[in-house]
Amino acid sequence: MERTEIADIGEFGLIDHLASPNETKNAGTLVSIGDDAAVIDHFGKQTVVSTDMLLEGVHFDLMYTPLKHLGYKSVAVNLSDIYAMNATPTHITVAIGVTNRFSVEALDEFYEGVYAACEKYNVDLVGGDTCTSLKGFVISITAIGEVNTDQFVTRSGARKSDLICVSGNLGAAYLGLQLLEREKKIFLESPSVQPDLQQKSYIVGRILKPEPRADIVDWLHENSIMPTSMIDISDGLSSELLHICKQSKVGCVLYEDKIPVHDETKEMSLEFNLDPTSCALSGGEDYELLFTISQTDYERVAHHKDLSVIGYITDWEEGAVLESRQGKKHLLTAQGWNAFR
Amino acid sequence: MERTEIADIGEFGLIDHLASPNETKNAGTLVSIGDDAAVIDHFGKQTVVSTDMLLEGVHFDLMYTPLKHLGYKSVAVNLSDIYAMNATPTHITVAIGVTNRFSVEALDEFYEGVYAACEKYNVDLVGGDTCTSLKGFVISITAIGEVNTDQFVTRSGARKSDLICVSGNLGAAYLGLQLLEREKKIFLESPSVQPDLQQKSYIVGRILKPEPRADIVDWLHENSIMPTSMIDISDGLSSELLHICKQSKVGCVLYEDKIPVHDETKEMSLEFNLDPTSCALSGGEDYELLFTISQTDYERVAHHKDLSVIGYITDWEEGAVLESRQGKKHLLTAQGWNAFR
Numbered sequence: 001m002e003r004t005e006i007a008d009i010g011e012f013g014l015i016d017h018l019a020s021p022n023e024t025k026n027a028g029t030l031v032s033i034g035d036d037a038a039v040i041d042h043f044g045k046q047t048v049v050s051t052d053m054l055l056e057g058v059h060f061d062l063m064y065t066p067l068k069h070l071g072y073k074s075v076a077v078n079l080s081d082i083y084a085m086n087a088t089p090t091h092i093t094v095a096i097g098v099t100n101r102f103s104v105e106a107l108d109e110f111y112e113g114v115y116a117a118c119e120k121y122n123v124d125l126v127g128g129d130t131c132t133s134l135k136g137f138v139i140s141i142t143a144i145g146e147v148n149t150d151q152f153v154t155r156s157g158a159r160k161s162d163l164i165c166v167s168g169n170l171g172a173a174y175l176g177l178q179l180l181e182r183e184k185k186i187f188l189e190s191p192s193v194q195p196d197l198q199q200k201s202y203i204v205g206r207i208l209k210p211e212p213r214a215d216i217v218d219w220l221h222e223n224s225i226m227p228t229s230m231i232d233i234s235d236g237l238s239s240e241l242l243h244i245c246k247q248s249k250v251g252c253v254l255y256e257d258k259i260p261v262h263d264e265t266k267e268m269s270l271e272f273n274l275d276p277t278s279c280a281l282s283g284g285e286d287y288e289l290l291f292t293i294s295q296t297d298y299e300r301v302a303h304h305k306d307l308s309v310i311g312y313i314t315d316w317e318e319g320a321v322l323e324s325r326q327g328k329k330h331l332l333t334a335q336g337w338n339a340f341r
Numbered sequence: 342m343e344r345t346e347i348a349d350i351g352e353f354g355l356i357d358h359l360a361s362p363n364e365t366k367n368a369g370t371l372v373s374i375g376d377d378a379a380v381i382d383h384f385g386k387q388t389v390v391s392t393d394m395l396l397e398g399v400h401f402d403l404m405y406t407p408l409k410h411l412g413y414k415s416v417a418v419n420l421s422d423i424y425a426m427n428a429t430p431t432h433i434t435v436a437i438g439v440t441n442r443f444s445v446e447a448l449d450e451f452y453e454g455v456y457a458a459c460e461k462y463n464v465d466l467v468g469g470d471t472c473t474s475l476k477g478f479v480i481s482i483t484a485i486g487e488v489n490t491d492q493f494v495t496r497s498g499a500r501k502s503d504l505i506c507v508s509g510n511l512g513a514a515y516l517g518l519q520l521l522e523r524e525k526k527i528f529l530e531s532p533s534v535q536p537d538l539q540q541k542s543y544i545v546g547r548i549l550k551p552e553p554r555a556d557i558v559d560w561l562h563e564n565s566i567m568p569t570s571m572i573d574i575s576d577g578l579s580s581e582l583l584h585i586c587k588q589s590k591v592g593c594v595l596y597e598d599k600i601p602v603h604d605e606t607k608e609m610s611l612e613f614n615l616d617p618t619s620c621a622l623s624g625g626e627d628y629e630l631l632f633t634i635s636q637t638d639y640e641r642v643a644h645h646k647d648l649s650v651i652g653y654i655t656d657w658e659e660g661a662v663l664e665s666r667q668g669k670k671h672l673l674t675a676q677g678w679n680a681f682r
Binding site for chain 1: 343344345346347348349350352355356358359360362363365366367369370372374378379381388390391392393394396397398399400431432434435436437438439441443444445446448449452453456459460463464465466467468469470471472473474475476477479481483485
């Protein structure tokens with residue numbers, strides 16, 4: 001029998017492959033597999049649904065991830081997918097698998113984080129599943145949201161000459177992770193050396209406690225700006241922008257000098273001998289919003305202190321291009337994360 | 342720091358404990374944690390949501406579970422929770438974690454089963470997550486359904502003198518599992534002996550490919566019978582009936598001789614030296630529907646060939662009682678499954 005390794009087709013290849021026999025049977029299914037979330041037309045208004053799974057040793061390391069933060073983050077990353085549809089999350093379900101090394105008190109800490117995120121984002125935890133796991137802590141969360149009729153924003157609506165915008169700054173979470181991994185290694189070698197992460201609280205906070213950009217979605221709504229496409233940055237700017245280009249069948253020009261990077265991220269990337277732009281392009285886990293707008297919305301977006309216009313959309317034939325500080329053009333590639341390698 | 346073992350409070354105790362700080366913030370949240378599924382009022386009509394997690398080595402053994410069956414069953418058990426709310430499933434999301442021992446072809450088989458169940462129950466797969474797992478196959482499915490306004494049925498509406506009904510027959514899946522476990526043991530000891538399961542295809546089918554009782558929900562609907570309470574049987578009749586009693590604050594009398602048990606189940610239980618009634622009470626994984634109806638609906642239910650009236654509801658003070666064939670009364674206990682022991 002034939003055997004194709006998952007690593008050979010990659011995560012996105014695998015999703016495409018597995019989704020290929022999928023046929024939509026219900027007329028109410030407006031957006032299915034292949035976007036940040038699905039959109040279901042329920043009785044005239046629209047429901048948005050997204051699921052994420054987090055596995056110990058793959059997505060998180062309990063050695064440096066406090067359980068409360070983990071609970072908070074598990075919810076946050078799911079809500080981020082709902083916001084990325086221009087929708088408002090309303091409900092979540094949480095399924096967990098735990099080994100018997102977990103005490104009830106440990107789970108309480110995890111759920112404290114879950115409830116804190118629910119509280120902050122006004123979301124109800126309405127169900128879930130609790131089961132025993134033979135190895136590792138397993139978390140699966142589904143978020144449900146709502147959006148006004150036809151106000152949802154997919155990855156496929158970007159048009160030529162639209163402007164590319166991003167919220168916040170990029171690459172910080174990746175460097176926070178590098179720092180935690182380094183401190184873990186030092187600690188394992190010499191347990192008496194306690195890491196001092198106070199000086200790097202920004203980047204550490206970005207990896208341990210990301211916040212979905214509800215504020216940006218609210219602001220867009222208040223200002224009647226409807227992005228032409230939108231996605232949240234979980235795998236890195238390159239990878240997400242390529243998703244928008246592929247699904248919208250467009251090209252893009254991205255200006256290196258416009259990509260927002262926090263000072264602490266820059267400092268830390270120098271310390272690690274990494275290029276800050278590469279960290280922003282391929283780092284991932286920023287959970288910022290990447291979206292495109294019509295040029296007529298430029299003025300208002302340009303004045304928002306936490307939004308950056310970082311490029312524009314071109315024809316598909318022109319490809320996805322990064323223009324460096326020196327004015328050189330590079331083809332954008334998704335070096336991103338291939339979880340199966 | 343205090344340490345409470347999860348095993349000390351049990352699965353249901355754990356769920357109660359973790360859910361206790363949960364506060365409902367959205368007026369649209371009609372049913373939250375503690376039923377087969379949550380009910381959300383979305384714009385006047387109602388959405389039903391349920392999540393289940395299945396872990397290799399805990400919920401299934403790939404040695405005797407074909408991947409296609411596993412895919413089918415993973416969907417079926419989730420749909421069963423939606424039907425148990427008197428609702429119709431419409432959409433699912435599927436999140437999986439796989440190790441690199443899985444090939445793309447193996448996942449194709451799993452998804453063949455997923456799609457087959459979607460096809461049969463007219464449900465759309467609308468999203469999910471695919472990630473790498475360090476150990477074991479992890480499956481988490483969320484099902485979403487819809488129900489006409491205020492037609493959903495919870496576990497808490499049973500009233501004194503209501504009749505207790507169950508669909509199909511009970512205990513078969515449990516004996517199918519015992520058989521597969523025995524054949525696995527024989528095979529591991531002498532690999533040349535191939536098991537012959539043809540003679541036991543009914544009970545093996547019940548554990549490997551359960552079908553949610555969509556037909557019963559449809560029939561109830563067509564006959565305008567609205568159960569007063571309903572639950573699906575995943576942990577065994579005792580455990581589920583005690584859920585109804587506890588949440589409805591009622592007692593019950595269950596007649597041993599009325600509990601439907603298939604002939605193959607009876608034969609097999611004798612072969613294993615097990616009491617068929619105990620298998621029906623505590624076996625689990627039947628995915629039949631257990632519900633209560635008003636006495637006025639008795640005639641129609643009694644004539645349905647695949648429904649059995651097995652007892653009636655009493656006052657809370659009278660407790661949950663099993664009346665044996667010999668007319669002896671026993672207190673019903675949930676010996677069921679404590680996954681954490």
